[in-house]
Amino acid sequence: MEKKDNKQKQSIFSSFGRMFKRLFSFGGKKKELNVFEEEEIKSPSKVIFSNFIHNKFTIIGLILFIGIFSFAYIGGMFRQMDPVYQEPILQNIGPGTGYLDFPSELEGKKIVQISSGITFSVALTDDGKVYAWGKDTDGATEVPSNLGTNVVKIAAGDRHVVALTDSGEVIGWGKNDFHQAELTYEAKAQLKSDEKVIDVSASDKYTALVTDKGNVIILGATGANNMDYVPSEIQGRVAAVDANSYNMVLLLKDGTIATMGVSGNEFSDVPKELTDGSIKIVKAKMSYANGIALDDQGKIHVWGANGDNMRDGIPAINEKVVDVSGSRNALFAVGESGKVYAWGNDDLNDISVPSSATNIKQVFSGYFQNYAVDNNNEIHAWGNDGYVLGTDAQGRDYFTRLMHGGRVTLVVGIIAVIIETVLGLLIGMISGFKGGKVDNLLMRFTEIVSSVPFMPLVITLSASLGNDLSTDQKMYLIMIILGVISWPGMARLVRAQILIEREKDFVLAARALGIKEGSIIVRHILPNVMNICIVNMTLSYADKMLMEAALSFLGFGVQEPMPSWGNMLNGAQRAIVIENYWWQWITPAVCVVIAALGVNLVGDALREALDPKENEK
Amino acid sequence: MKKLLTLAVAALMTVSLAGCGSSKAENKLVVGQDKMNGEFIEGFGNNSYDKSIRDLIHGYNPVIVDNDGNIKWETKVTLKGEPAVKNNKDGSKTFTVTLNDGLKWNDGKPVTANDYVMTYLMRASKSWIDANGNPTGYEIEGYDAFSAGKTETFSGVKMIDDHSFSITIAAKNLPYYWEKNFLWSYPLPAHVVAKDVKITSDDKGAKIAKKDQAAIADYVKNTFLKNPTVTCGPYKFEGFKNQQVQLTLNKEYAGNWEGKKPSIEKITVKAIDMDKDVDTLVAGEVDIVAGAIEAEKIDKVKAQGDKFTISSYPRNGYGNMPISCYYGATKDVNVRQALAYIVDTNKIAQAAMGAYGKPCYSDYGAAQKVYIDNKEWVDKNLNTYSFSIANANKALDKSDYKYEKDGKTPFDAKKASKDYLRYNSKGEVLLISHLGSEKNTITDNIKLQLTKNAPQVGIKYEITVKDFETMLNIYYQKQKAEVKYNVYNMASGFNEVPDPEADYHGKYEKVANFNPYGLNDAELNKAIENLKASKDEKEFSENWKAYQKRWNYLLPTIPTYTNDYYDFAASKVKGFKTTPFRDWANSICNFSIE
């Protein structure tokens, strides 16, 4: 019926159907065989193997499984994972790379400024034009078309950009949830009639403006960073500003340094010589917790925290420094010779300055993207180029976690299956061969274990035994629990198979011939039992992986920060994740499905290959 | 096969369309909140979602909390003028309360002083505790004798006539800044829960027979608790089934503390999945969702434009990391301070709630009037413990943990790493064990952060994760065998009586469930006592500063962040406005459906 319809219609569906059929048809096309080939005797194992290998399901299954296996294992070898890595500002970023791929139009043009947000960068050329590239978040790379060519300064915040024109106009675009990208009425009210904005810098959801009267005006969110409090003693003295997440470094008109934002941290503890006027500073920049200042003698001064060797790791600079810059986690200095000195954290290639970067005159760095411009106006870029599969809620690379999570899920399944098989085989064999009272007792025992519902039991066990364990130990516990309570099925199968085999004619014949019982067991019965075992193992492996996923989904499985495909799916309980961060639930789910499907296909094909009835023509 | 499929699809369409077609014109409100336990009488359980139902069905409380969090007498509807206060010679204080005329239960029967007195007696009785109720009336004269069952007379409670009764607060509990709150009580209907019970009252106090006490407690626990149909609040309880509570307007209700009466005819309060609460709201399945804090949820509702009304207010509490001040290295205040220095609270707040997080430095709620009045003082005078490895090392150098492994060589902070840790003079390593709860973003964050930061100051930091209930058990019980944790992570909130005694006073140092920090500091104890005994707002404010200053130094808890709560309502709900002290249930009389 179906076939006829398809032929008549000749639709796309029918051709797709044929393709589908070809893809999945059992055993391939049967060839015509001549009589010799027909009569050729093959050993059973050869038949099984050839059946197995000629089944398209097998091939697909093997490809799927080997693919996913090498993804987790070989891929994981190339991409190291730091499970406790955390960069909240990069959380939940969608898949995409090319953060550093600046447009070719920029080449040869004179760059005035480059500023970077978390995933994008904007550049300003000397003809007043603004270019944007990288991954768009909330329209930050969509430069407004009405933007004239009179832009003199630009600043990129985490997800917004603010441009300053020569007339002091402030134009912003991108994320504006806290009004960080617009000069609100309240902010305008702070400007005196003849006051003009001359400098701008932006960071996490806020923008700092400096006026020609030396005042600071803050736009955007100030709840977390305390920026709404501008010390009265610096108001009116500010020349330039560099903003970071929770602090800002202010260069005052008299060449000293002041800070704003969260107080009491190491950054806000500026060395005395930078504040008392004994050293004249010409440029001041900052990273997350460090400040770097360049004085008029070409010497740099670094203060703040010493994490990532920010202070102890300053390279020896035996020349005059002409420019300084700070990204989120690294600091940079440019020497007279055009050499770039970089130090700090290298998690996102922050300090991996390309060797081609010579004769540099200036370095621009934002959050995680850095650009050096050389004397020929060529741009050299380094830093974070993006994420193939985005990031998770902690800002960790999802692709890497997916690989390492796969390792956990695959291993948990394998160990559980091994435990299950060993127990099942042992109990099934004892039961099958011994018979009688032992058999009866063991079967009752099997009944007891199998009658307790699986999911509630696993959860109860995991809750009662797993409480004092570390993350690693808990993972082992899950393996053991999964293995220990799923053996009854295997034991029953093994026992039943032994009973069947024992009654078979060839076994009776062997016995009649006086062959020893041990030899019968090893030569005739065990191989058949093993067959059943292998098939069951394969199918059970797929089951175990699904089980691990389900357990972790409910929160009883493998614990964070160790990833597993199951606990990576945990976030999918939140509607926000389902709706907005598809990569965080579809990708691990697809991995589980591929792995389980691959194993199921192989298992299914194995069963068919081992089943003599399937050989019927 | 195809027919079947077509049929199924057709059925699906009909059913889904039929659902969409249900009339929305009804004067009905659907509220979504987390799961309820179904204990709708004050004194049972601690489920805060049961509480919103309680606030809807119970009423005529002599005491109310106004919008600023002040405790006041409810003289608009419930009381006939302020209670008469008499200072007795023995130092006790008697409040004589007179009820207004015309107050009725929802079955039309009058509300009398007998109802209030019965409620007081019931909740102080031994039978009540035996029925697993949480007793009240501890502060009232004669509580000990009555609740122990030594006498059938509660000497501090007296019925004067049908409309007035008096409560005498024992001298040992006075003076108390929040003394009005001693009279906080939702009455229960005596004609229902104590049908054939006779309560007598004379100069010695109100009296109730023991068997009657037992009968009342039994009836309330087994029948009334789950099905309190006769009450006197703005709404009448109709039923609780499948995690949904049905309520209808109480026509007999005389009004709330502002004299307002509710206008919405029917309310359904249903349990929803809090991970999907905002989506349920946007999909139109519920009209009100309260208490969102995550940036994503807030942004999602904001993006809907004027389809929803948003009401936001500062959270009256803060997220924190409580520290055991009685165990291990954290006995030393310097170690506690060092821990505070190595927690980058900014990052934690950023990760958990984006730019909606705010810093918090001490034991206060951003909504408290005393904090709002003293905000500048707080910013200037309290240590913010901003993230600083150097300061943490400085603090630790003041403790005994300033040596290398041999307990003699001074520790060199520059070399600090996983393999170079701090030891004390006895050669014990500086080990901090942290217990966090599962499936908690804050735990995840702390785990990530401290694993990295702690070795930088020579601290060995171990984090165990257990499920929330187990963690609570260990935290509150201070169980001896299981105490091997220095730090936890939780969130705490303040109610209208922010009395810190039970949490921080030294007299509860060893009492399970209270003062979980095991803190006993003479100066703080004194500060708490002064705070409690404050006579007026001005004195309270001064005492509060002294308390905060000491607390901020002792640091029994590292405050990590605070934030704003966001309540959302469909725009058809008019007058939607909530405050830190008046949630949607308490503001129900202001709402109407268009």
Added chain:
Amino acid sequence: MLRYTVKRILSLIPVVFIISIMLFGLTKLMPGDPAKLMVQGGRPETYDARVEAARKSLGLDQDVVTQYVKWMGNLAHGDLGVSSTYQTEVKNVVAEPLKNTVFLNFFVLIFSLGISILVGIRSAVKKGSFFDQFWQVFSLIGMSVPTFFVGLCLIFIFAFKLGWLPSFGMPEQGLSTGAYITSWFRHLILPVTTLTVIQLAGTMRYVRNAMLEVLSQDFIRTARSKGLSQKVIVYSHAFRNALIPVVTIVITQIGMLFSGSMITETVFQWNGLGFILLKGLQKRDLWLVVSMNLFYVVIYLISNFIADITYALVDPRVKLD
């Protein structure tokens, strides 16, 4: 037959007994004192008395053996103990969820069975056809997909994107009868679909294999050679015989269904047994957890037992002794 039945029932008793001890011990192993969890807030001075009262009301003031014996004794009277979370008897707590779970699974069973019989027979008859292979692939994928993923996808598509159906929860109360029934069905569609897809995958293969087995037997060949029509052969001769294993698997499935819908109930916030049990586990609700687990066990054992008996009744070849 009778002898077998009696023997089976007798052999069940020690099994239930051992399992009850096992479950009781396991639940007791869970850390956390349910009595203490019941008592929170209030005055410090009254704390001890309250914990004592809570312990007494839960029957935890006695030693473990007495607790167990009492529990078993009460079970005989249908008394399952007191839930610490809900402060009421366990049977009151589980009554509503039990109804909901049965209701949910009833539909799942109807649909999964109906579809798998239809599809399974056709697949077996047209072995190797596009139809067969399509459903084979479907069932393989169905067996490889985590249940909750199917549920989440359905929620995403039908509730969030299309807005046709409620995303989760129970039907609304307090509606007119017609609207109430509609509401029931609207809330049922997604969880039933989820569970059906998962169930279908397994049952369908089972039906297909059973059919194939029967179709390859001699009496079918005989029927064919007699010239009986395909329809008669398939539906009258073959299916009747294939029904035997199918019936047994269905009965066994009923036993598993109660516990199997736990994840689906969690995803859809369906107020069923699994949902209640999960919450009980989190809250250390001793009697709730242990009674419900035992209930699952008993259901499973009974269904297994019935399956065995049925097998013997419908298949004369099976001898029981």
